[in-house]
Amino acid sequence: MSYRRAVSRFDRVSQWLQFSRQWHVIDANQQDAELLGDKVARYLAGKHKPIYHPETDCGDHVVVTNCKDIAMHAFDWKHTIYKFNMEYPKSKADIPAWQIHEYDPCRIAFLSVYRSLGNNLLRRRLIQRLHLFPDNEMPEFVRQNIGSQLRQVQEVVKRSDEYTLEERAAFPRVVKFAEGHVVDWEKSIENPGRHVKPVPGQKDK
Amino acid sequence: MLRLYTSNCANRIKTVIETASRLQSTTTTSAGHKFQRKEDTKDGTTYVSMERVSDSRGPRKEDELCSLCTCNVPVQLSYKDVLILEQFMREDGTVLPRQLTGLCKKQQLRLERCVMQAFWSGLFGDKYGSEADRAGYKRFNRYWKNDMSMYQLETKERHGTWFYIKRYPTKNQPLFKNPLN
Numbered sequence: 001m002s003y004r005r006a007v008s009r010f011d012r013v014s015q016w017l018q019f020s021r022q023w024h025v026i027d028a029n030q031q032d033a034e035l036l037g038d039k040v041a042r043y044l045a046g047k048h049k050p051i052y053h054p055e056t057d058c059g060d061h062v063v064v065t066n067c068k069d070i071a072m073h074a075f076d077w078k079h080t081i082y083k084f085n086m087e088y089p090k091s092k093a094d095i096p097a098w099q100i101h102e103y104d105p106c107r108i109a110f111l112s113v114y115r116s117l118g119n120n121l122l123r124r125r126l127i128q129r130l131h132l133f134p135d136n137e138m139p140e141f142v143r144q145n146i147g148s149q150l151r152q153v154q155e156v157v158k159r160s161d162e163y164t165l166e167e168r169a170a171f172p173r174v175v176k177f178a179e180g181h182v183v184d185w186e187k188s189i190e191n192p193g194r195h196v197k198p199v200p201g202q203k204d205k
Numbered sequence: 206m207l208r209l210y211t212s213n214c215a216n217r218i219k220t221v222i223e224t225a226s227r228l229q230s231t232t233t234t235s236a237g238h239k240f241q242r243k244e245d246t247k248d249g250t251t252y253v254s255m256e257r258v259s260d261s262r263g264p265r266k267e268d269e270l271c272s273l274c275t276c277n278v279p280v281q282l283s284y285k286d287v288l289i290l291e292q293f294m295r296e297d298g299t300v301l302p303r304q305l306t307g308l309c310k311k312q313q314l315r316l317e318r319c320v321m322q323a324f325w326s327g328l329f330g331d332k333y334g335s336e337a338d339r340a341g342y343k344r345f346n347r348y349w350k351n352d353m354s355m356y357q358l359e360t361k362e363r364h365g366t367w368f369y370i371k372r373y374p375t376k377n378q379p380l381f382k383n384p385l386n
Contacts, residue, residue, distance in 0.1 A: 030346050067375075069346055074354045077342035082365035095365065098342035104377040110369060127370065134376045154348065160287045161330045168288065175292040176272050178307060179264040182255070183241040185305060188297035 017147070018049045021129075023061040026150040028109060029069040033097075035153040037112030040064060043150065044126045045117065054122070062150075063131040063142060068105035071154075072097065082111065106132035238264035271308040273316075282315050284322035284349055287329070294320065298333030318352040325355075 024043055028036055042048055046058035072080065077098040084093040101108045109132055117123035131142060237259030245252045273280045282289065293301055293316055300306075300320050303313045323329060324337065326347055349355070 030348065032348065071346035071348050074347060074349060075342075075358060076361065077345055077347065079358065080361045080363060082363045084365035084367065086367070093365075096342070097363075098345060101345060102378070103380065104375050106371075106375040106377075107369065111363070111365065114366065114368070115363065124368070130370075131372060132375070133373060139373070157285050157326070157328065157348065158287070159328050159330055160291065160332055163288065171288045173262050173292065174272050174289050175306060176262045176265045176269075177239060177260065177305065179238045181239045181264075181305070183239055183258055186295055186301060188295045188299065 018051060018058070021060060022147050023063060023142075023145040024148050024150050025063040025065065025146045027066050027152060028064050029066040029152075030071045030156045031153050033070050033072055033108050033112045034116070036064070036070065036109065037116040039150065039153055040109075040113050040130065041116035041118075041126075044113070044129055045122070059126050059129060061129045061131065061145070063133070063138065063146060064109055065133050065136055065138065067109045067132050068101075068134045070101075070105075070109055077101070105134040265307050269307075271312055272306075273312040274309060280312075281351075282312070282319050283352065284319045284326060284328065286319070287323060290316070290320050290323055294333075296333075298324070298329065315352050318355070322349045322352065322355065 026036070026040065040062050043062050044059050046052050046056070046060060049058055051058060078096050080097040081094050082097060082100060084095065085091060097108055100111070110127070110130070113130055114123060114127055117126055131138075236257040239258040239260050240255040241258045243254050243256045245254070273282060284290075293306055295301060300317050303310070306313065306316075308316065324333075325343070326349070327337075327339075
């Protein structure tokens, strides 16, 4: 005897929705390009559906917003080299990721999704359902089509100036100073400048 | 040790600093364990004294564990904990030395690495001055898996493709002056 969950109306409707083309939106702000590419590729190919089969055309549309704020790990912006080669003389170009991103803020998202879709004949058709936007603005018909929002692959890190005064006041104090600590010691020290080694014949000043 | 400065200015500023022995005698009246410099000017004479400042955290004992090691599981500080990092920093953005913070060597080094990463990710903004280099790849968002990931460098080679579907205007920079671009 296996426990069987009662199918609610919501479940039934979401099951029906899987047979149609859904439109998902995901915010690429501070998201790793490769993790985001994996997730988007999964939804483009329809692999999140139980009815998935590679010969079934069950992929969804994915709208990626804020592509200009996409993130990379550590120094990957300069250490990820995209190798373009058309197999013609002088057609080789090795371009670091940040130069591609500087030229076109949506191109890195496209390249990572294209890579995550795998090397197969379907990916050129699947990636046609990808909609990339550099910021929040999008055409009205895209906005009306969007039906669900995907969870981001990483948490968005809060900057120091985004904390409110109440949050700062409620935050516990971690630093603990010794007995007899002088507050003036915490003040910044002015730059003493570079030490100049005296010349052997020079007299002390 | 506190020193006594006497200047021969025109208004004959005489600087008086309480000696360390007097500081020790006032320890019994516990209003706080931190001291702050205080200057009073009375008819041409400047009196400099140290007054006690209270702190919500108590004083650190000699045999106490460091502030980040007090849990059973040692705290893994990361660059996202901006509010913790700021407590260990001066107002110019540098980290306080280990003699003042009282951290163990391991945690102090971790703290310094995390502050570096937070600066590189731009989490402090312009709070500590805007001289940070944001040219080239440093302008874009980056994150750090752990505090040592800046030392684990590797070059990734990716297959680039000219196949690109540009459905919507991407607000890219024109490469050439040609208006067709």
